[in-house]
Amino acid sequence: AQSVTQLGSHVSVSEGALVLLRCNYSSSVPPYLFWYVQYPNQGLQLLLKYTTGATLVKGINGFEAEFKKSETSFHLTKPSAHMSDAAEYFCAVSETGGFKTIFGAGTRLFVKA
């Protein structure tokens, strides 16, 4: 069965600094991987996803994530944080051949001026 672990329920960075949100997964088959973002008082929306092909995927607002099979990781990065990036971020995994998506507990990103 698949599972997702997000390291750090809260991450704080300064504006302009690197953003790194960690996600590790377990899956018995090749996974599909997703990052979702939830801005304050809004619903969840897809930030980026990996299905097949290139392991480095780019999403909206300058975010990207790299699928590393050997490390079972799918960490989310952004070179330079902006105040508007303050939100909660959720990593998710689903298995090829299946439909159910499992979400991590979420990481709340704080951006300091």
Place this chain on the structure above:
Amino acid sequence: GAGVSQSPSNKVTEKGKDVELRCDPISGHTALYWYRQSLGQGLEFLIYFQGNSAPDKSGLPSDRFSAERTGGSVSTLTIQRTQQEDSAVYLCASSLVEGKEAFFGQGTRLTVV
């Protein structure tokens, strides 16, 4: 419809009362999920429907919680004899096929007083 629709958007109920929360998924989406998001917490999986298969109820926290999906479309989450700890935002999501993103509704904010 254009997106996942949930109703009501807000619900205040007295402790001990039953409540019903409704989710209209995107037309044609076969997978439907219910999640709970408590204040400051991540996403808690509740139940998953996929087509005509038996639902995955492994996330329901107690037998006071139940859900059904009629005609493979609209879903209703019922909470019986509500307790204060049931206060949370209840999110519904749907997805089309394997590997595709889940689309979330805006949620129902339930407050038990």
